[in-house]
Amino acid sequence: MRDAYVVGAGQSNYGSFPDESYRSLFRTAVENTVDSVDNGIAIEEIDEAYVGTLGVGGRQLGLAGPAVTEHVGLHGVPVTRVENACAASGYAVRQAVMAVRSGMADVALAGGVEVMTDLSGDAVRYWLGVSGETEWERLSGTTFAGVYAQMASAHMREYGTTKEQLSHVAVKNHDNGAKNPKAQLGFTCTLEDAVNAPSVADPLTLYHCCPTTDGAAAALIVSEDVVEEFTDEPIRVAGVGAASDRVGLFQRDSYNAVPAAEKAGASAYEEAELGPEALDFAEVHDCFAIAELMAYEDLGFCERGEAGPFVESGATRRDGELPVNTSGGLKSKGHPIGATGAGQVVEAFDQLRGRAGERQLDDPKVGLTHNVGGSGGAAVVHIFEKEEGSA
Numbered sequence: 001m002r003d004a005y006v007v008g009a010g011q012s013n014y015g016s017f018p019d020e021s022y023r024s025l026f027r028t029a030v031e032n033t034v035d036s037v038d039n040g041i042a043i044e045e046i047d048e049a050y051v052g053t054l055g056v057g058g059r060q061l062g063l064a065g066p067a068v069t070e071h072v073g074l075h076g077v078p079v080t081r082v083e084n085a086c087a088a089s090g091y092a093v094r095q096a097v098m099a100v101r102s103g104m105a106d107v108a109l110a111g112g113v114e115v116m117t118d119l120s121g122d123a124v125r126y127w128l129g130v131s132g133e134t135e136w137e138r139l140s141g142t143t144f145a146g147v148y149a150q151m152a153s154a155h156m157r158e159y160g161t162t163k164e165q166l167s168h169v170a171v172k173n174h175d176n177g178a179k180n181p182k183a184q185l186g187f188t189c190t191l192e193d194a195v196n197a198p199s200v201a202d203p204l205t206l207y208h209c210c211p212t213t214d215g216a217a218a219a220l221i222v223s224e225d226v227v228e229e230f231t232d233e234p235i236r237v238a239g240v241g242a243a244s245d246r247v248g249l250f251q252r253d254s255y256n257a258v259p260a261a262e263k264a265g266a267s268a269y270e271e272a273e274l275g276p277e278a279l280d281f282a283e284v285h286d287c288f289a290i291a292e293l294m295a296y297e298d299l300g301f302c303e304r305g306e307a308g309p310f311v312e313s314g315a316t317r318r319d320g321e322l323p324v325n326t327s328g329g330l331k332s333k334g335h336p337i338g339a340t341g342a343g344q345v346v347e348a349f350d351q352l353r354g355r356a357g358e359r360q361l362d363d364p365k366v367g368l369t370h371n372v373g374g375s376g377g378a379a380v381v382h383i384f385e386k387e388e389g390s391a
Contacts, residue, residue, distance in 0.1 A: 004100040005235060006219055006235040007234060008033045008041065008230075015213065022115050039229065043073045043074060049109040050095045051068055051113065053081065053088060053114055063081075068216075089339055090342070090344070106223045107222050111219065112336075112340070113215070113338055114336035128337075132144065148375065151291075152203050152288070155255075155293065161290075163205075165309070166308075170194040170331055174331065175317075178332070184334030210286065215339050216336070218346075235349055236386075237384060240383075262299075265298060276299060282323075283348060283370065287372070296324075327347035
């Protein structure tokens, strides 16, 4: 099995863009991806493409995969649409890595796109809700925020997690997002802002919930056979893990964990032959503040039940022992469902290549991305490393 490398990654701005289409957003992401390749790359060199999208908005109805790839000039190239709720483009990246490792492709484009702001609030809540268990949760009146509120309540009850600790996630991620020019909510907030914000689904306040977002992101994955054609500073895909689980929260043994994420992380660590102590940073799926805290525990950043004190200690701030969500995360950068996983890879690429601007960490070598679908029915984890000798 061949090694796979990331040689370019880019995204559009995230936000609300009524004058953009899913085609134009994806084109922007691909153009920025191509521009990030050191030695350049021609569209004609791409062998395969994988596009993640849920297809939420009315402006993206249709055959979404070929519709966006033809718009960037990938005529005749096989394209696969990947739909796995919020983990769609994380899985698209995984598919691209598999294609390259297997020898099916030397150059694969993986990305995602979503338009979410052209629908009513009720319609968006419906689409988000059906990303989880539809028959027994969504159609019984449970919202997406409501499901994660149940997780937060259970974590509080079991481990003593507090609303203030949930709010530290928001404060940290907004501080990072304020330094990200592509973030949707690029402003800071205080602990008091987050704690005292209007309730969305108790105990979650407005600042504990990510926004709905338009945006696109992409990455170029190439094989070891051709990587030197594109860059002298490749980023190796050291480990990949993915798993699924019971879609309905009510079907699980515990509300305090996401077993699919725990399994995906374990698989990625095993393949990369390293553990969480080797990470220099991580981008995790913080659709709600409790999701980030559970990710700390699922991925082994801290012991089970210790996520609240861990974030409160400052360990996951940019100057902490393990910076998490330097991009701003879903909370501040935004959550265009189909683009989110690929957008996490963009941040990992930028950090490892020293391109993250004001958010740049001090010479990181290893980073992790963690992308969750729905309320935990699917998860995918990637570990990326800057090889020795890279600048």
